[in-house]
Amino acid sequence: MNDILHSSALLKEHDNYHILIHAYPDGDAIGSGYALCRALHSIGKKANVVCTSPIPKMYSYIVDKVQMQDFAPETFISTDVADLRLLGNGYEQYEGKVLLSLDHHGTNKRYSKYWVIDPHAASACEIVLEVIKMLGVSVDKEIAECIYTGISTDTGCFKFANTTSQTLRNAADMLDFGIDAAEINRVMFETKSRNRIELERLALDSMSFHLGGKVAFVTITNEMREKAGASDDDLEGMTSLSRQVEGVKIGVTLRQKEDGEYKISVRTHPPVDAAEICSNFGGGGHVRAAGCTLSGAIDDIKEQMIEVCSKALEKCKW
Amino acid sequence: MNDILHSSALLKEHDNYHILIHAYPDGDAIGSGYALCRALHSIGKKANVVCTSPIPKMYSYIVDKVQMQDFAPETFISTDVADLRLLGNGYEQYEGKVLLSLDHHGTNKRYSKYWVIDPHAASACEIVLEVIKMLGVSVDKEIAECIYTGISTDTGCFKFANTTSQTLRNAADMLDFGIDAAEINRVMFETKSRNRIELERLALDSMSFHLGGKVAFVTITNEMREKAGASDDDLEGMTSLSRQVEGVKIGVTLRQKEDGEYKISVRTHPPVDAAEICSNFGGGGHVRAAGCTLSGAIDDIKEQMIEVCSKALEKCKW
Numbered sequence: 001m002n003d004i005l006h007s008s009a010l011l012k013e014h015d016n017y018h019i020l021i022h023a024y025p026d027g028d029a030i031g032s033g034y035a036l037c038r039a040l041h042s043i044g045k046k047a048n049v050v051c052t053s054p055i056p057k058m059y060s061y062i063v064d065k066v067q068m069q070d071f072a073p074e075t076f077i078s079t080d081v082a083d084l085r086l087l088g089n090g091y092e093q094y095e096g097k098v099l100l101s102l103d104h105h106g107t108n109k110r111y112s113k114y115w116v117i118d119p120h121a122a123s124a125c126e127i128v129l130e131v132i133k134m135l136g137v138s139v140d141k142e143i144a145e146c147i148y149t150g151i152s153t154d155t156g157c158f159k160f161a162n163t164t165s166q167t168l169r170n171a172a173d174m175l176d177f178g179i180d181a182a183e184i185n186r187v188m189f190e191t192k193s194r195n196r197i198e199l200e201r202l203a204l205d206s207m208s209f210h211l212g213g214k215v216a217f218v219t220i221t222n223e224m225r226e227k228a229g230a231s232d233d234d235l236e237g238m239t240s241l242s243r244q245v246e247g248v249k250i251g252v253t254l255r256q257k258e259d260g261e262y263k264i265s266v267r268t269h270p271p272v273d274a275a276e277i278c279s280n281f282g283g284g285g286h287v288r289a290a291g292c293t294l295s296g297a298i299d300d301i302k303e304q305m306i307e308v309c310s311k312a313l314e315k316c317k318w
Numbered sequence: 319m320n321d322i323l324h325s326s327a328l329l330k331e332h333d334n335y336h337i338l339i340h341a342y343p344d345g346d347a348i349g350s351g352y353a354l355c356r357a358l359h360s361i362g363k364k365a366n367v368v369c370t371s372p373i374p375k376m377y378s379y380i381v382d383k384v385q386m387q388d389f390a391p392e393t394f395i396s397t398d399v400a401d402l403r404l405l406g407n408g409y410e411q412y413e414g415k416v417l418l419s420l421d422h423h424g425t426n427k428r429y430s431k432y433w434v435i436d437p438h439a440a441s442a443c444e445i446v447l448e449v450i451k452m453l454g455v456s457v458d459k460e461i462a463e464c465i466y467t468g469i470s471t472d473t474g475c476f477k478f479a480n481t482t483s484q485t486l487r488n489a490a491d492m493l494d495f496g497i498d499a500a501e502i503n504r505v506m507f508e509t510k511s512r513n514r515i516e517l518e519r520l521a522l523d524s525m526s527f528h529l530g531g532k533v534a535f536v537t538i539t540n541e542m543r544e545k546a547g548a549s550d551d552d553l554e555g556m557t558s559l560s561r562q563v564e565g566v567k568i569g570v571t572l573r574q575k576e577d578g579e580y581k582i583s584v585r586t587h588p589p590v591d592a593a594e595i596c597s598n599f600g601g602g603g604h605v606r607a608a609g610c611t612l613s614g615a616i617d618d619i620k621e622q623m624i625e626v627c628s629k630a631l632e633k634c635k636w
Contacts, residue, residue: 159500159503175486
């Protein structure tokens with residue numbers, strides 16, 4: 001709370017803000033950056049949101065409502081940026097220059113002079129919301145759209161385990177400003193590129209089941225990516241396909257990299273330990289989601305994976 | 319509010335309850351029925367949930383925690399039942415015998431002596447929650463699991479337009495009882511049968527684009543259903559596949575029926591009127607979701623649909 005109070009005092013004191021968000025921005029980066037930008041404008045400050053990569057068109061309902069301002073930047077603030085490097089090209093120019101970082105990543109590198117870091121917040125937007133309230137700014141429909149977008153994005157529309165009761169109450173408050181949350185969710189979660197659809201089709205074609213249907217493999221080769229015209233964006237979330245199938249305890253996605261090696265993503269259901277499976281191949285991660293890299297012929301790789309998965313299932317007496 | 323007060327008085331007055339839920343029950347039917355059942359048990363009443371069809375295994379985290387009781391039923395209550403016929407086989411035995419109906423369907427047929435019908439509630443569970451509170455029952459973790467399940471199911475995990483700020487606040491309250499909401503959502507939304515996955519694969523194979531990618535067709539033939547081993551349950555939600563594709567304004571799903579006719583489902587993005595498109599073929603529905611039935615060769619049907627879609631797009635100047 002003191003952090004929030006101090007942050008709002010800092011923001012009142014300074015002016016001419018560049019609000020830095022990470023490259024390849026998602027809904028939380030964009031939502032938190034633009035919400036803060038709007039709030040600063042409303043208290044008479046000059047501010048722009050700055051991002052080194054283009055902001056996806058789907059977020060135009062946020063971006064198009066804010067006019068870029070012409071001024072010489074004096075103060076640098078970051079939202080949702082755990083590490084300065086995540087700013088992308090030219091990040092070095094900001095080293096030692098960021099006044100305040102508002103973030104929800106516990107891993108935040110503390111690269112700024114001051115920070116508010118709350119790893120219990122599901123989104124950076126929830127922290128920005130507190131700062132905005134402390135600034136004395138009245139939240140309006142446009143700010144509410146920004147905040148809701150970030151909360152919804154980072155919780156998978158309230159589906160993930162990071163969703164707290166406070167998250168839901170914050171979202172409820174945003175709905176009370178009259179936003180069209182269903183339309184935001186449609187844009188975020190119900191819209192796929194044709195290339196993505198094509199890649200999913202090919203991925204489903206590649207799906208194979210092993211060990212009595214308890215293990216599922218999805219393979220994504222460079223040839224498939226090329227055939228589908230799929231970008232890196234289109235690959236997002238593909239690792240959840242295999243684990244979704246009823247009866248599957250271990251979902252394995254094998255993605256060929258440009259150099260021909262395979263990046264293996266393992267997703268498990270309790271109590272199978274994904275990190276332990278990947279540690280057999282020098283990889284690691286979390287108990288439900290882990291990864292490793294393997295090289296060689298795809299059939300050999302699959303055989304090795306099946307062997308390790310078989311042992312992991314035995315351990316759980318499955 | 320008076321309705322809720324009166325309902326709780328009725329429930330305190332009577333005993334030996336059969337709580338009726340609709341056949342082929344979903345999360346809201348099961349959640350509302352079992353939440354009320356648990357609440358009645360906790361004030362010393364005898365109560366069972368009664369359903370004419372088996373309750374899907376995925377809901378065992380609700381059902382397995384409630385012991386069926388042995389008693390002669392005296393009082394019939396329904397939750398989430400808009401029409402007595404929805405009870406399925408043998409519904410006639412309840413005609414004129416239902417004391418109280420707790421429902422959120424504005425179309426409720428008022429078949430009971432008393433009722434609480436609130437079409438603004440996203441789920442029947444939200445109405446049952448109010449009644450439970452008025453009964454003076456302390457909500458516990460198990461009741462919270464039931465209520466959350468219904469709310470989450472009927473709002474597509476808070477994604478749909480029926481989600482109100484009150485819906486989100488009710489869900490937040492349930493989280494405060496320590497439920498594992500993420501696990502409930504995984505079971506509800508992230509689990510697909512192998513047959514469903516196979517049907518999706520075939521459906522994606524069938525996807526075709528027309529009128530510059532603004533119209534997408536998905537065809538599901540009896541042969542495909544048979545090949546995938548897909549049940550009626552597996553067909554649920556398939557109509558949203560085509561509209562999800564970026565750039566698609568009109569998503570059309572053509573599903574062959576057993577008699578060979580095609581059931582056409584049309585899903586549109588604003589401002590295209592789905593009901594108007596279907597009215598050309600004697601069908602109807604809502605502005606974003608409508609349907610009709612056509613017979614004949616599939617290619618002829620598609621040609622007719624394209625013609626009508628083309629006019630609908632022209633009308634919107636697309």
